[in-house]
Amino acid sequence: QSVLTQPPSVSGAPGQRVTISCTGSSSNIGAGHDVHWYQQLPGTAPKLLIYNNNNRPSGVPDRFSGSKSGTSASLAITGLQAEDETDYYCQSYDSSLSGWVFGGGTKLTVL
Amino acid sequence: QVQLQESGPGLVKPSQTLSLTCTVSGGSISSGDYYWSWIRQPAGKGLEWIGRIYPSGSTNYNPSLKSRVTISIDTSKNQFSLKLGSVTAADTAVYYCARMAVGFDYFDPWGQGTLVTVSS
Numbered sequence: 001q002s003v004l005t006q007p008p009s010v011s012g013a014p015g016q017r018v019t020i021s022c023t024g025s026s027s028n029i030g031a032g033h034d035v036h037w038y039q040q041l042p043g044t045a046p047k048l049l050i051y052n053n054n055n056r057p058s059g060v061p062d063r064f065s066g067s068k069s070g071t072s073a074s075l076a077i078t079g080l081q082a083e084d085e086t087d088y089y090c091q092s093y094d095s096s097l098s099g100w101v102f103g104g105g106t107k108l109t110v111l
Numbered sequence: 112q113v114q115l116q117e118s119g120p121g122l123v124k125p126s127q128t129l130s131l132t133c134t135v136s137g138g139s140i141s142s143g144d145y146y147w148s149w150i151r152q153p154a155g156k157g158l159e160w161i162g163r164i165y166p167s168g169s170t171n172y173n174p175s176l177k178s179r180v181t182i183s184i185d186t187s188k189n190q191f192s193l194k195l196g197s198v199t200a201a202d203t204a205v206y207y208c209a210r211m212a213v214g215f216d217y218f219d220p221w222g223q224g225t226l227v228t229v230s231s
Contacts, residue, residue: 002157036217045207045221057219089158093216099123099173100148100159100216 003028004090004103011109013081020075020106021089028101030071033093035076037066040087040105049088050075058092077108113138115208115222123202123229129195133208133222134188141166141186146211148181148218149193151204159204163211164191198229 005023012018022035029035035053038046048057050066053073064085073092077084090103119131133147140147148163162172164182172180176195184191195202205226209218 034216037219045224046218047221048217048219051217051219052215091158091217097174099171100160100218102160104157 002104003094003097003101004092006088006090006103008104009107009109011048011111012077013111014063014080014082017076017078018079018094018108019077020088020090020108022073022075022103024073024092026071027096028071028092028094029068029073031095033095035066035068035073036091037064038089038091040089042086043109080110082110096106113135113210113220115210117206117208117222117225118225119225121226121228123198123227124231125199125229126197129193129198129202129206129227129229131193131206131208131225131227132190134190135210136189139186140184140189140191144213146213147182147184147191148209148211150207150209150218152207153201153204153226161193161195162169200229202206203227205212205230211215 010042037050039049040046054066063078084091089105094101116134123129132212146163149161152158162182164170164184179196182193205224207224209221
C-alpha cells in the first residue's frame with residue numbers, strides 16, 4: 001500500500017488530454033511538500049518528468065504539465081502520442097515517516 | 112553529465128546480506144551539493160526509497176528498513192554502497208541508485224538498476 005495514491009491505469013486516444021492524479025495526506029502533499037513525477041519506460045529506470053510540482057527538466061516536451069492543490073497533485077499530458085504509453089509515478093516527502101514516498105504508479109494506455 | 116551504475120551479486124540467499132555498489136562518473140561524489148540514495152522496485156510494483164547518504168557520511172533511512180540497512184560512501188573511489196541484512200524473498204527487487212540535490216527532494220539522475228533475487 002503506497003503512501004501516495006494513484007489510479008492503476010488511465011487511457012486516452014491519440015491527440016487527447018489525460019490526467020493522472022496523486023492523492024496524499026496532511027503529512028506529505030498537504031504539508032506543503034513538493035510533488036515530482038517520473039516516467040518509466042519498460043525495463044528502464046524512472047526518468048524525472050516534472051519537478052517541484054510544475055517544472056519540466058530540459059528536454060521534456062511542454063505537453064507534460066503538473067499541478068498541486070491541497071493534498072493532491074496531477075500530471076496532465078496533452079496531445080497524447082503512442083510513445084507516452086508507459087508507467088508514471090508521483091513522489092513527495094512525508095514528514096511523519098521522515099522519508100521520501102512514491103505513488104503506486106499509473107499505467108497509461110494510448111488507445 | 113553525471114552517470115550512476117549499480118553493481119553487485121544478482122542472487123542472494125535468504126537470511127544473508129545483500130551488498131550493492133553504485134559508481135558515480137562524470138562528477139565528484141564528494142560535492143556537498145548532493146545526497147546519494149538507494150531506491151528499489153519489486154517486479155510489477157511501485158518504488159520504495161531505502162535511504163540516502165551525504166558525503167560527510169551522514170545517513171537517513173526508511174524507518175521500515177532501518178534495522179537492516181547500512182549505506183556507506185567511499186569518496187576515494189567515487190562510490191557509495193548498500194548493505195541490507197537478513198534478506199527474504201520480499202527483498203527481491205530491482206535496486207536503483209540515484210542523486211538528490213541539497214535543498215530539493217527529487218531524484219535525478221538514476222542508475223539503470225540491478226535485479227537482486229533472494230532465493231536458496
